[in-house]
Amino acid sequence: MKKKMLKIVIFLLLTLIAIVHSFYLTNLYSYDEIWNYGFAKNILDGLIPYKDFNMIIPPLFPYITAGILFIFGKKLIVYHILMAVLVTGITYLASKKIGWYSFLIYSCLLIYSTNGYNINSLFLLFLLLTILDKKTNKQEILIPIIISLMIQTKQTLVLLIIPNIIYSKNKKKTIAVYFVCFLLFLTYLLINNNLIEFIDYCFLGMFEFTEKNNLTRTYYFPIELVSCIFLLQILIKTKGERKDAFYCLMYQIITFPITDISHFVLGWAPVIYILFQKKELTKFIKISTFLVLLTIQVSILFMNDYVTSIKPRIYLDHNTSNTFLEGRLTPIITENYISTMKELIQRYPDHKLYILGNYSYLVKLYLDIPINKYDLINDGNMGYHGSQKYIQEIKKDCQNQSCLFIVNDMELTKKSYNQTNAEILEYVTKNYNKIYSSSVFGGYIT
DSSP, X not given: OHHHHHHHHHHHHHHXXXXXXXXXXXXXXXXXXXXXXXXXXXXXXXXXXXXTBOOSSOSHHHHHHHHHHHHHOSOHHHHHHHHHHHHHHHHHHHHHHHGGGGHHHHHHHHTTOOOHHHHHHHHHHHHHHHHHTSOOTTXXXXXXXXXXXXXXXXXXXXXXXXXXXXXXXXXXXXXXXXHHHHHHHHHHHHHTTOHHHHHIIIIIHHHHHHHHOOOOSSTHHHHHHHHHHHHHHHHHHTTTOOHHHHHHHXXXXXXXXXXXXXXXXXXXXXXXXXXXXXXXXXXXXXXXXXXXXXHHHHHHHHHHHHHHHTSOEXXXXXXXXXXXTTTOEEEHHHHHHHHHHHHHHHHOTTSEEEEESTTHHHHHHHTTOOOOGGGOOBTTSSOTTHHHHXXXXXXXXXXXXXXXXXXXXXXXXXXXXXXXXXHHHHHHHHHSEEEEEOSSEEEEEO
């Protein structure tokens, strides 16, 4: 009884640490954080994914988050609490197999704990790995359901169907579960009349996303390759009997094509889970490896937070209780450009508004302006040949009515890496009249 109470206290403490870390310490604010929150709020506001706003992921996680926000309120901290619970949940599931070594997974996920839908897929993976250890006849139904939910979180995880079909003792039943899940999702798309848009954004747009966002040339890419070889070696050595290694190997697709720190840790967590199960490793080697990896991961975590925390930060407009950002620190420059944008928008109330840049969701959510597909013009996020399609739509719309464009000049010049599509920004700046200029953004009208 005392041990159970101790575990409960520990995991509650870990959840609290994760909340404080992700909401108050990590990164100033993260674009992924605002977009994931924004997707859910869009749904709560009655907008239809892929039709009224663009997403390149299936809709499961935004709907889950929308439900949480509906119950507990439309505050950004509610989203962070959900993330913290998922991170702690992953740690708890891992601890069932590798004990206190699971703290490595916890510290790993703190490095980037606000990347919502990917953290959700990782939680589902560890739920699947936990079920593998339970000898139950319900596996034939439970595992394909979990994998279907993972695919509804991120479409590339369709690869996990491969080991499931291979290991299934009743392949007909397994395939039937997938078919039912597919029909249910297809029904959702047909009811909402967004099937074509879903295919465009989530599948056809992947070609452009891979082409323009390929970041495999990073320090983490070689480590990811070694991780895949490690999992493959275990699979070969056990002649395919290590089901968990096969599932974890297929899950590594999560790290491509952007093998940066945030995507790398998602694939690294299940590798840690497999590594610390190896019976060939002595207790001394395990403890030594644990201490080395923990030191490295905490160092990365500290450097990420330290580098961002030395920049001046404030509570935006004191983040009054009616703002979704209540309690969230933002860069001090953010308050300046949001207030200036607000004045610019009020000066042209009859113009159709386009806010073009990575800060679009933040600005629109803060000013309580409806969000549309032009607020997320990242490379690969606009469907097949999306940039040209969006330019033609803008051109047509602004021939019939007056338009106001707020353009992120820093992203236009590509002074630092960003995913904002430069073609759209260049089209606007070359074809419309500049009425305002600052070090951060410019204003243009037709």
